Amino acid sequence: MMSRETILNAVLALALLVVPVTASYAGEQFYVTLATRVAILALGAVGLNIALGLGGLVSFGHAAFFGIGGYAAGILAQHALSMEPIVFGLPGTKQMLVIWLVAMAASGLAALAIGAISLRTAGVYFIMITLAFAQMIYYFAISWPAYGGEDGLSIALRNSFPGVNTLRPLPFFLLCYGVLAAALAFFLMLKNARFGAALQASRQNEVRVASVGIGPYRIRLAAFIISGMVTGLAGALFADLNRFVSPSMLSWQMSGELIVLIILGGVGRLFGPVVGAVIFVVLEFWLGGITERWQFFLGLALLGVVLFARGGVIGLLAGRERHG
Amino acid sequence: MQLALFIEQLLNGLQLGVMLFLMAAGLTLIFGVMGLINLAHGSFYMVGAFACAAVAAWTGSFWIGLVASLAAAAAAGAIVELLVIRRLYGRDHLDQVLATFALILVFSEGTRWLFGSFPLYLNIPPLLSGAVALPGGSQYSLYRLAIIAVGVLVAVGLYLLIQKTRLGMRIRAGESDREMIGALGVDVATLYTLVFALGAGLAGLAGAMVGAIQSVQVGMGEPVLILAFVVIVIGGIGSIKGALVGAVLVGVVDTLGRFLLPQLFGLFLNPSQAGLVGGALASMLIYVMMAIVLAVRPRGLFAGQA
Numbered sequence: 001m002m003s004r005e006t007i008l009n010a011v012l013a014l015a016l017l018v019v020p021v022t023a024s025y026a027g028e029q030f031y032v033t034l035a036t037r038v039a040i041l042a043l044g045a046v047g048l049n050i051a052l053g054l055g056g057l058v059s060f061g062h063a064a065f066f067g068i069g070g071y072a073a074g075i076l077a078q079h080a081l082s083m084e085p086i087v088f089g090l091p092g093t094k095q096m097l098v099i100w101l102v103a104m105a106a107s108g109l110a111a112l113a114i115g116a117i118s119l120r121t122a123g124v125y126f127i128m129i130t131l132a133f134a135q136m137i138y139y140f141a142i143s144w145p146a147y148g149g150e151d152g153l154s155i156a157l158r159n160s161f162p163g164v165n166t167l168r169p170l171p172f173f174l175l176c177y178g179v180l181a182a183a184l185a186f187f188l189m190l191k192n193a194r195f196g197a198a199l200q201a202s203r204q205n206e207v208r209v210a211s212v213g214i215g216p217y218r219i220r221l222a223a224f225i226i227s228g229m230v231t232g233l234a235g236a237l238f239a240d241l242n243r244f245v246s247p248s249m250l251s252w253q254m255s256g257e258l259i260v261l262i263i264l265g266g267v268g269r270l271f272g273p274v275v276g277a278v279i280f281v282v283l284e285f286w287l288g289g290i291t292e293r294w295q296f297f298l299g300l301a302l303l304g305v306v307l308f309a310r311g312g313v314i315g316l317l318a319g320r321e322r323h324g
Numbered sequence: 325m326q327l328a329l330f331i332e333q334l335l336n337g338l339q340l341g342v343m344l345f346l347m348a349a350g351l352t353l354i355f356g357v358m359g360l361i362n363l364a365h366g367s368f369y370m371v372g373a374f375a376c377a378a379v380a381a382w383t384g385s386f387w388i389g390l391v392a393s394l395a396a397a398a399a400a401g402a403i404v405e406l407l408v409i410r411r412l413y414g415r416d417h418l419d420q421v422l423a424t425f426a427l428i429l430v431f432s433e434g435t436r437w438l439f440g441s442f443p444l445y446l447n448i449p450p451l452l453s454g455a456v457a458l459p460g461g462s463q464y465s466l467y468r469l470a471i472i473a474v475g476v477l478v479a480v481g482l483y484l485l486i487q488k489t490r491l492g493m494r495i496r497a498g499e500s501d502r503e504m505i506g507a508l509g510v511d512v513a514t515l516y517t518l519v520f521a522l523g524a525g526l527a528g529l530a531g532a533m534v535g536a537i538q539s540v541q542v543g544m545g546e547p548v549l550i551l552a553f554v555v556i557v558i559g560g561i562g563s564i565k566g567a568l569v570g571a572v573l574v575g576v577v578d579t580l581g582r583f584l585l586p587q588l589f590g591l592f593l594n595p596s597q598a599g600l601v602g603g604a605l606a607s608m609l610i611y612v613m614m615a616i617v618l619a620v621r622p623r624g625l626f627a628g629q630a
Contacts, residue, residue: 058418117615120622124361124417124561128553129618135550136611143604252550256363256425263422293437299429306423307411 005318009271016274017177024170032169033241034285038277039176040237045261045273046183047230052259053268054196055223056203060127061114061134062258065107065228067141067250069235072103074153074245081156096161096175099236107232108225110137115224119217131252138250152246159240166240176237180274183230188270190226199223231258264305266312275313328462333583334576335458339468341575342475346530347552348559348567349482350523356562357498357519360409361417363424365527365552366545367431372397372528373535373544374435377444386449390532397528398521405520410513428546436542443539446532471533478526479568486564495519499562551578554610558617560624569625574610581609 020035044066051057076099079085079092086092093099118129142150158166166172190196202209202216209216239245248254257280264279265272283301287294309316351365375396380389404427412420448467455463486492494515497505506512531545538544555574559566586602593601617625 052418058421060421117618121618124355125557125618125623127361127417127421128557129614131550132554132557132611132614136608139607140604143607145600252546256421259418259422260425263418267418293433295429296433296437299426299433302426302429303408303423306419306426307408 003318005269005271005314008314008318012271012274012278013181016278020173021170024173029169032173034281036169036173036176036241038274038281039173039180040234040241041257041261041281042274042277043176043180043183043237044231044234045258045265045276046180046187047227047232047234048258049227049262049268049273050187050190050230051224051227052262053272054191054203055199055220055227057119057220057224058127058259059118059130059224059227060252060255060259061130061132062228062231063250063252063254064114064134064137065111065231066235066238066254066258067137067245067247068107068110069103069232070239070245070249071141071147071153071235072106072232073099073159073236073239074155075147076102077155077159078147078153094157094159096159096166096236096240099159100233103232103236104229107235108229110232111225111228112221115221115228119220119224131255134250134255135252138247138252141247141250148246150247152244152248155239155243155245158243172241176241179233179237183233184270184274186230191270195219195222260302262312264302264312266314269312269314272312272314279313328458329583331458332462332464333579335464335468335472337576337579338572339471339475339575340579341572342472343530343534344548344552344555344575345475345568345571346478346526347548348555348571349478349564350526351552352556352559352562352564352567353495353519354523355556357495358409358413358516360412361420361424362409362523363421363549364404364427364431365523366547366549367428368397368401368524368527369531369545369548370431370435370542371400372525372531373446373540374439374444375528376532376535377446377540378439380446381444386447386536389446390529393528393532394525397531398525400528401524402517402521404524405517409520410516413516432542439542441542443541444535446535446540448536467536474529474533478529482564491518551610554614556624558614558624560626563624563626566624566626573613577613578606578610581606585609 016035016038020032023029023031023035044062047065048059048062051059051062075086076092077094080094081092083091114130114133118126118133121129141147147153158172160166161175164171164175166175191200198209198214198219202214202219206216209219235249238249261273261276261280263276265274265276269275283298284294287297291297305312347365347369350368351362354360354362354365372393376386376389376393378389379392380386383389408423408427412423452467452470454466456466456469458464484492486495494505494510497510498512498515498519502512505515527545530548534544534548551574552571555570556567557570558573559568559570582603585606586599589598589602621627
């Protein structure tokens with residue numbers, strides 16, 4: 001028999017597909033864009049959920065990877081447009097597949113460097129250090145004028161994907177939805193693999209993991225890198241959605257939002273980031289329509305969730321996570 | 325000339341360091357005693373600046389504004405502690421991060437609601453608006469010197485409070501063993517509210533003093549908050565001495581880096597490129613310093629006893 005969580009996940013996955021497709025045929029392109037935003041933010045949070053949910057690593061600097069992915073897309077597209085090589089005669093490109101690979105490689109390298117230092121510490125130190133490193137990259141992006149500095153970088157025309165007309169909202173949404181589905185499948189696979197077991201065990205009891213001969217540091221570093229790569233991929237898609245990259249993608253508010261998405265949905269839950277992204281985007285849209293001060297009420301709502309609804313919305317609807 | 329400029333930048337660095345100390349002292353105290361990570365500390369800095377600007381505009385006196393900033397930030401701290409923070413002590417850091425992140429949204433949007441989106445301006449009081457002569461023939465703002473003096477006074481005051489008074493003894497006892505002092509009849513809940521209000525008040529004081537140099541606006545607290553995090557990570561979380569050393573180090577390195585690095589690159593690059601590379605590297609310098617400190621001492625320079 002399926003658990004309530006599985007049923008909830010299936011309903012949610014279906015709804016996230018059906019609503020924008022229906023909206024598109026009804027001529028409401030705006031809702032398609034909104035759903036694309038949900039899918040991309042959820043993807044970014046799925047990445048963070050690997051480090052935070054499975055590994056217990058509270059990274060407050062994942063905006064760094066999100067932004068690096070975004071800048072990879074922006075910079076490659078700009079060089080493709082200007083026909084100037086980036087370095088060593090390497091040209092830019094408008095092909096999403098190449099851009100995604102570069103975005104993941106770049107954010108993975110950044111995660112390796114940041115993780116290698118930050119993972120020497122734990123707890124509150126780790127939170128502050130990841131935050132500080134993300135700020136470092138943020139300030140670098142602001143003070144480096146070659147790619148727009150503070151003003152950001154526009155992408156003149158959305159990048160292309162073989163066989164998909166990415167310029168139209170619905171095909172681009174379906175592409176993002178596909179990537180999100182692949183990432184969720186990857187998350188599930190990772191969670192149930194030996195690697196996932198070791199990662200979760202080193203969250204629960206570091207000493208025991210070490211005593212059976214597994215080094216928690218290396219496991220965590222690998223998880224942090226994978227996590228950064230997935231979030232970087234989301235950043236590349238986000239840049240293509242807005243056709244714009246700016247340092248705000250690297251800001252600490254972005255890191256905070258990614259954490260918020262996960263906690264709203266439920267930490268470590270497969271669909272936690274998706275639920276969180278749906279709630280966040282809907283709240284943003286709905287409250288933003290009612291009042292200019294929507295962030296005030298968003299803050300109050302978040303306080304309510306932390307203080308009174310532990311385990312997030314999935315925890316509320318499907319009960320505590322089962323260990324079996 | 326070059327020497328005078330250097331001294332001026334050094335003093336600017338000290339002044340930044342002193343401001344950071346006022347922020348970091350509260351943060352590190354709150355973490356050391358209650359084990360709480362407080363992202364909303366920058367909001368108290370903003371509350372202090374806005375209270376000072378509003379009261380100074382209303383009464384015409386900067387000094388009344390300064391008192392108001394301390395009172396308003398401490399009161400905001402006490403209220404927030406009683407309503408929200410108190411429920412978070414036993415929780416893990418993730419919940420604390422999220423709740424205090426939510427508090428930032430509430431404070432920032434609430435302040436924008438009350439005061440509008442435009443920045444307020446706060447004038448330097450006439451008594452301190454002059455300049456003093458520095459060795460080497462240049463002038464330095466008296467107000468900035470006064471900020472440094474206030475910082476030194478607060479550092480001495482905190483030292484006396486924590487080492488020499490009964491309240492300080494309880495704070496130190498709370499750091500080492502909270503169950504035990506509760507069992508000995510100390511009202512731990514009130515102690516925590518006091519410590520939180522004290523930290524918030526110091527942040528508010530810092531905000532008010534900086535408000536007269538920069539503009540008073542929503543979101544002014546978070547960049548300072550993040551620098552204060554760097555400070556306490558370098559100094560060692562829970563250590564006031566670490567906060568002081570870390571703050572001065574960060575303030576001086578950041579300011580001198582912005583001044584010296586472009587000149588250093590000017591030796592072998594053309595001026596515009598040197599400004600670019602030097603400026604970009606200078607903005608990253610303190611984070612590099614933090615990484616080096618952590619690589620050598622993962623718990624900071626003066627790792628707390630907690």
